[in-house]
Amino acid sequence: MAFSPRGWMCTVALLDMMTSPLAVHDTTSFCEMVLDFCYNNRSDEEGRNMGMNELMMTAAAVLDHVYDGVAAIDDRGKIVYVNPANERITGLKREQLLGKQVKDAIPSTHILDVLLTGQPSIGVRTKVGEYQVVSNIVPVWEDGKLVGVVSVFRDETELRRLAHQLSQANETIEQLARLVDPEGRGGMIAGESEAMHKALSLATKAARVSSPVLIQGESGTGKEVLARYIHDQSPRKAKLFVPINCAAIPENLLESELFGYEEGAFTGSSKGGRPGLFEVADGGTLFLDEVGDMSMHLQAKLLRAIQFQEIRRVGGTKTKQVDVRFLFATHHNLLESVAVGTFREDLYYRMEVVSIQLPPLxxxxxxxxxxxxxxxxxxxxxxxxxxxxxxxxxxxxxxxxxxxxxxxxxxxxxxxxxxxxxxxxxxxxxxxxxxxDRSGRHESLYDRGGNDFPTLEEVEERLLRQAMRTFVTKGEAAAALGVSRATLYRKLEKYNMNHDILSQSET
Ligand SMILES: Nc1ncnc2c1ncn2[C@@H]1O[C@H](COP(=O)(O)OP(=O)(O)OP(=O)(O)O)[C@@H](O)[C@H]1O
Incomplete structure (x- = not known):
């Protein structure tokens, strides 16, 4: 059958409506809607007279190729059309169905209910022979008269099989991921120290909630790695982790980078404006690195964003709600910055709901x-x-x-x-x-002169620390210092260096 452009349009409209059951809910005249769609604002009599028959014939040629099962029933309950997918899904041959009363061919059908009530039935489950199908059944109206019903359905067994295959594939992916990354930390390691284990345990707990986290530590201690870990362990992991280094961007650019801008906000601003990282991170996590370097002006805007989860683009008048989880990091001692007035106290307390300290190596x-x-x-x-x-x-x-x-x-x-x-x-x-330089220090204790001359205890503590760094085992350290292991233990305890004892191997 040759398709006229009108035939195509009708078919597209029909398919569109079959796959948008909510739209069908809202309408009283299915056919009217199809024809309106096709001939909107046209005084094309021929088009208006095209009617249901030609529409169905045109549609049938396309529906023959649709993967879902389709069946059309006339106003007397007779099956007038079934597509080949119907046969695949129900196991019933076309000849067994066409021209038959639907109640005889498929006794369990819900199609007759729709024919009786004129109400669509969406997502209804029916057993056809040994198959379970899920159907959307919609009435077809013409000139205010119910002229038939169309049912579009899917094999639930097939859906279940696909869901099962998908869950098996996901399990395999998880097993492989565990092989590559046994502890699920995305390349992050915990180390041996109590401090790192404490930081990691806090991070794991913090990942379960959406509270702000402040990670403090010197440069290179792994603040960003830890922030990514928190995001990856959190319910937001499917959404974006957006990191930004606040110290690396000039203040005026940082503001538009974070909050976005409206068109014409400044010379050179893009047409249509641009969303900022708060909007980009919506639903996910925004990691503000070096937040201690932020200007007071931006600190005020940030405070508002954290408090109300609300932002306003630069040059804009409207506010926008966002759903962002905030992680912060800084190498500054923020309490000191608060004390000297370079960091807002209210912002500091908003940020450090969970506070994690990463000690230097x-x-x-x-x-x-x-x-x-x-x-x-x-x-x-x-x-x-x-x-x-x-x-x-x-x-x-x-x-x-x-x-x-x-x-x-x-x-x-x-x-x-x-x-x-x-x-x-x-x-x-x-x-x-x-x-x-075996001393590992740039300053010698003995260079200090006069009143600043070191005490014996000071020298002993330094020497012990140096020995703990230099030797891999306690035995080696004790031997080099010319003392027994017991003495080494006692001295380490005296200088509160017990954690170092734990780190040394027993040999
Ligand atoms: N726990 C960890 N496991 C594995 N690698 C780590 C870990 N922590 C840090 N690293 C490595 O150390 C490097 C520095 O880490 P990161 O960038 O997170 O430090 P930072 O504290 O954010 O530094 P800066 O303050 O300079 O931005 C990274 O390249 C990362 O590979």
């Missing part, structure tokens, strides 16, 4: 070997290098170094060493020159 020496090995394996994979080891001397140097740039510096140093290494083992000579 030098204060969690026990983490250094774990992070070093983790970083090295990441680096060799990234650079496509064979597996590398860290030798005893290399590890000792790494442990005793104070790491002012924390984990980021550790990664950079190891990347450099991995590139330079020639024998598969990273030793002291593969590390930068600064690692050769």
């Amino acid at each position: 030098r204060e969690r020496i026990e983490d250094i070997p774990v992070f070093a090995l983790h970083a090295l394996s990441k680096i060799t994979k990234k650079l496509g290098l064979p597996t590398l080891k860290i030798g005893h001397g290399g590890m000792q140097a790494i442990r005793r170094y104070p790491w002012p740039g924390n984990i980021r510096e550790l990664e950079n140093v190891l990347e450099q060493a991995a590139i330079l290494d020639e024998d598969g083992v990273i030793e002291l000579n593969d590390l930068p020159k600064r690692f050769g």
Whole structure:
């Protein structure tokens, strides 16, 4: 059958209505709507007279190719059309159905109810033979008269099979993900220190709720990694994690970056304006890094956004509700900033509902070997290098170094060493020159003179700390200091360095 443009339009309209049951709910005349759709504002008599028969013939040619089952019943309950998908889904041949009374062919059908009441029946479940189908059944009206019913249905067994296949596939993905990332932390590791475990446990708890979290720590301690972890563990994980470094962007740009702007807000603003990151992160998480560097003007706007989850674009007059989870990070001591008046006290307390402190690497020496090995394996994979080891001397140097740039510096140093290494083992000579300084300190205790001369206890504590950094085992540290292990224990306790004892291996 050749399709006229009108035939196509009618068919599209018909399909549109069949797949939009809510629209059908609202109408009294299905046919009128189809014809209105096709010939809207036209005085095309031929078109208006096209009627239901031609419409159904045209539609039938298309419906023959539809994946869902379709059946049309006339006003006397006789089946006038079934598509091939009907046969696939119900197992009933076309010849068994066409021209038959629907109540005889499919006794359990709900089609007659629709024919009797003229009310559509949406999402109704019917058993056809051994198949369970879900149908949308809609009445067809012409000139205010009910002329038939159309049912569009799907095999529920097939839907269930697909859902089952999908859940199996998801399970396989989860199993593979667990193999790649056993603890589900997306490449983040916990380390050995009590401080890191505490931070991680707090982060895991914070992930369950939407309260703001303030993560404080020196640069490179893993604040952003922890923020991503919180987002990934939270119910918002399917939505966006949007990080922004507030210190890296000039104030006027930061404002429009965060809040967006309306058209004409400033010279060079884009046509139609632009949404800001608050809007981009709607439903997800916004991570404001280096929030301590924000100007007082922006702090006031931020406070409002946190308090009311409401923003106003730059140059705009209307406010907009957003649903954003806020995570903050800073290397500043924000309480000090509050005390000197560079940070708003009210904002500080809004931000630190949950407060997580990430200590510098030098204060969690026990983490250094774990992070070093983790970083090295990441680096060799990234650079496509064979597996590398860290030798005893290399590890000792790494442990005793104070790491002012924390984990980021550790990664950079190891990347450099991995590139330079020639024998598969990273030793002291593969590390930068600064690692050769066995003292690991830039200031000598004995350089201090006069009244500032160190006490014996001060020297002893320093020496102990240095030994704990330098040697991998307690035995080695005690031997180098010329004391027994028991004495080493006692002294570590005296200087409150017990956590260091735990980090040392027993040998
Ligand atoms: N727990 C961790 N597990 C694995 N890698 C980590 C962890 N913490 C930090 N890192 C690594 O350290 C590097 C620095 O981390 P991150 O950028 O999160 O630090 P930061 O504190 O946000 O730094 P800055 O304040 O300079 O932005 C990253 O490249 C990351 O790979």
